[in-house]
Amino acid sequence: MKLTIPAFVGRIAFSALAALIGAIFALPLLWFLFAPFNARAELGLALPDPWTLNNFVTVFGNSYAVQALWNSFIQAVGGVILVGAAATLAAYALSRSSIPGKGAVTYILLLFSSVVSGSAAMVPIFLIVSAAGLMDTHLAVILTFAGGLLPTAMFILRDFIDSIPKSYEESAMVAGASPVQAFFDVALPVIRPGIVVIVVWSFVNIWGSFLIPFILLRSDSNMPASVAIYSFYSEAGTPIVTLLAAYSLIYSLPVIALYLFVSWKFGFRFFGGIKA
Amino acid sequence: MASVEFKNVTKSFGEFRAVSDVSFDIGDGEFVCLLGPSGCGKTTSLRMMAGLETPTAGQIFIGGDEVTHLHPKDRNIAMVFQDYALYPHMNLADNIAYPLKVRGEPVAQRHGRAKEVADVLKIGHLMDRLPSQISGGQQQRTSLARALVYPAKVYLFDEPLSNLDAKLRLEARGFLNHLQRDMGMTAVYVTHDQAEAMALATRIAVMDQGHIVQFASPIEIYRRPSTTFVANFVGNPPMNLVEVEGAQIDGKLALKAEGLTIDGLAMTDAIGKALATSGKLTLGVRPEHLGIAEVGAINTITAPLFANENMGPESLVTVDRGDSARVTARIFTDDHLDLSKVVTLSFSHEHVHLFDSAGMRIPALGE
Ligand SMILES: Nc1ncnc2c1ncn2[C@@H]1O[C@H](COP(=O)(O)OP(=O)(O)OP(=O)(O)O)[C@@H](O)[C@H]1O
Ligand SMILES: [Mg+2]
Numbered sequence: 004m005k006l007t008i009p010a011f012v013g014r015i016a017f018s019a020l021a022a023l024i025g026a027i028f029a030l031p032l033l034w035f036l037f038a039p040f041n042a043r044a045e046l047g048l049a050l051p052d053p054w055t056l057n058n059f060v061t062v063f064g065n066s067y068a069v070q071a072l073w074n075s076f077i078q079a080v081g082g083v084i085l086v087g088a089a090a091t092l093a094a095y096a097l098s099r100s101s102i103p104g105k106g107a108v109t110y111i112l113l114l115f116s117s118v119v120s121g122s123a124a125m126v127p128i129f130l131i132v133s134a135a136g137l138m139d140t141h142l143a144v145i146l147t148f149a150g151g152l153l154p155t156a157m158f159i160l161r162d163f164i165d166s167i168p169k170s171y172e173e174s175a176m177v178a179g180a181s182p183v184q185a186f187f188d189v190a191l192p193v194i195r196p197g198i199v200v201i202v203v204w205s206f207v208n209i210w211g212s213f214l215i216p217f218i219l220l221r222s223d224s225n226m227p228a229s230v231a232i233y234s235f236y237s238e239a240g241t242p243i244v245t246l247l248a249a250y251s252l253i254y255s256l257p258v259i260a261l262y263l264f265v266s267w268k269f270g271f272r273f274f275g276g277i278k279a
Numbered sequence: 280m281a282s283v284e285f286k287n288v289t290k291s292f293g294e295f296r297a298v299s300d301v302s303f304d305i306g307d308g309e310f311v312c313l314l315g316p317s318g319c320g321k322t323t324s325l326r327m328m329a330g331l332e333t334p335t336a337g338q339i340f341i342g343g344d345e346v347t348h349l350h351p352k353d354r355n356i357a358m359v360f361q362d363y364a365l366y367p368h369m370n371l372a373d374n375i376a377y378p379l380k381v382r383g384e385p386v387a388q389r390h391g392r393a394k395e396v397a398d399v400l401k402i403g404h405l406m407d408r409l410p411s412q413i414s415g416g417q418q419q420r421t422s423l424a425r426a427l428v429y430p431a432k433v434y435l436f437d438e439p440l441s442n443l444d445a446k447l448r449l450e451a452r453g454f455l456n457h458l459q460r461d462m463g464m465t466a467v468y469v470t471h472d473q474a475e476a477m478a479l480a481t482r483i484a485v486m487d488q489g490h491i492v493q494f495a496s497p498i499e500i501y502r503r504p505s506t507t508f509v510a511n512f513v514g515n516p517p518m519n520l521v522e523v524e525g526a527q528i529d530g531k532l533a534l535k536a537e538g539l540t541i542d543g544l545a546m547t548d549a550i551g552k553a554l555a556t557s558g559k560l561t562l563g564v565r566p567e568h569l570g571i572a573e574v575g576a577i578n579t580i581t582a583p584l585f586a587n588e589n590m591g592p593e594s595l596v597t598v599d600r601g602d603s604a605r606v607t608a609r610i611f612t613d614d615h616l617d618l619s620k621v622v623t624l625s626f627s628h629e630h631v632h633l634f635d636s637a638g639m640r641i642p643a644l645g646e
Binding site: 174175192193 | 329330331350351352354355356357358360362364366367368377378380381382425429435
């Protein structure tokens with residue numbers, strides 16, 4: 004097909020404009036990739052000269068920073084296990100059983116969930132956690148996140164399980180399986196892609212959150228990485244950009260790794276139903 | 280193998296009665312078809328046998344033992360689901376062997392048995408595939424294999440052939456018929472295809488709106504449908520039903536309607552009673568018992584030609600008696616039928632079915 008001259012010029016102009024807009028969005032990302040390897044990094048974008056790993060050496064020499072990454076890991080994994088397991092069982096029960104008013108339960112929980120992990124509920128959460136004697140523990144953070152994330156997780160999973168034909172488990176039970184066997188042999192593997200979505204979503208949520216651990220934790224040795232980033236400030240309160248950049252990169256790696264792992268292992272796709 | 284019995288079974292969903300006070304007895308080794316239009320309660324009845332649904336009232340027995348509230352896993356039955364319900368994450372071998380797995384059989388043994396059954400069903404070479412990687416017909420045979428892999432007391436089928444194309448369906452139907460002769464299994468088979476029911480069943484239960492209307496052998500249902508509903512449901516095409524006025528002339532029954540005259544039918548007390556209530560009857564004649572009338576024929580229906588469909592070994596000739604009251608004749612000829620604009624069809628006395636104004640069959644003389 005031949006393009007007319009005006010159409011050709013129009014296309015070039017459009018592409019140039021799109022490239023420009025793309026570049027504006029890409030700039031912070033480029034800084035994020037270059038600055039960690041630059042010994043003299045500042046807030047401006049600059050190519051490292053020379054490329055160096057010194058910033059990382061300094062970060063790993065800082066025991067508080069390393070401990071914080073580990074804390075983030077404990078809190079995120081703990082929360083993910085709790086949310087994943089509880090949401091799966093609850094959503095399965097809500098989907099398959101015939102409890103009257105089960106729809107209302109999920110909607111009400113969903114309504115309040117945004118309150119629980121939101122800043123509005125910080126004072127009551129603080130009081131509850133402190134009354135339970137859980138102040139300054141990983142468990143406090145894990146439980147608070149579980150409470151906040153569970154309703155949404157249940158809601159997403161229930162919808163997912165609702166779309167899976169009951170006849171899978173029914174045929175298993177007719178074939179001689181107990182309800183528990185039918186759940187583990189047949190239902191769970193079919194639900195698994197939905198659980199993976201929940202796991203990734205809650206991991207990212209917990210890993211990236213600042214407010215809840217900041218309020219519920221006291222000692223430096225319990226702080227997660229999101230809070231620890233604040234330690235890379237000089238006495239005068241100006242950020243040490245080199246360390247900040249290196250630490251940010253390390254901090255974002257687990258999330259990227261999780262996405263890559265899941266898309267490699269599960270492909271973010273669901274089993275197609277049997278064609279009718 | 281075992282018998283199955285329903286005693287006054289009712290199943291309600293809220294106010295709605297899906298199955299209404301149904302009782303029947305299925306003998307050991309019988310192949311019973313539940314036949315009826317959509318929504319009449321066939322699947323619900325089957326699911327109550329399987330234990331997937333609990334009756335609102337009544338009792339269910341399998342092999343003489345009451346199972347009304349028994350969990351499905353303890354009933355030792357096998358079921359083929361309409362959507363096949365093959366486990367999407369297991370290959371065919373694991374799918375077919377699953378019932379043996381829950382019975383605790385070791386891997387080698389259960390896969391061996393699964394392969395045997397799969398070979399009989401001609402899917403033995405697909406054992407490594409996932410259900411999404413095989414055709415619809417193969418999926419159907421896989422679900423059948425999974426039901427046949429272990430000895431069950433009763434085999435339940437919920438429209439297992441409805442997702443297949445016409446040719447595969449005929450093939451699978453023949454196979455099921457062969458299987459039944461081979462194994463002598465007790466089976467309950469749900470279908471809304473009357474040809475399938477006629478071909479497979481030792482007895483057919485015709486259902487309508489939660490009730491069993493007639494429970495008899497296919498021949499009996501064909502020869503002596505108990506109501507106009509059954510008459511209209513069984514047969515291909517179904518029986519022609521014509522509303523007629525009845526009168527007694529010289530001790531014989533005469534029927535009259537627009538374009539239709541019949542004289543000299545045998546009179547019985549039952550006919551007399553039906554006539555006494557309203558004077559109206561419903562005449563039933565099967566399409567295959569109608570012919571193009573010769574000159575001077577008695578028992579005739581005359582009406583304008585509506586359609587003339589040649590199907591190869593036979594032709595379907597339909598005449599329109601007005602108000603869409605159509606009568607179809609099935610003429611067995613492989614010649615092209617040359618018909619005039621108005622056609623006269625005729626039939627003999629012995630092929631007349633009579634129903635009263637409530638639609639109940641009036642027994643013929645000697646029935
Ligand atoms: N779980 C349910 N809740 C409410 N109504 C139901 C339920 N299951 C079935 N019904 C109703 O009960 C009636 C009988 O349903 P059933 O599935 O037994 O019909 P069927 O004879 O198998 O029909 P089809 O040939 O379409 O499969 C239908 O009117 C249906 O709407
Ligand atoms: Mg059905």
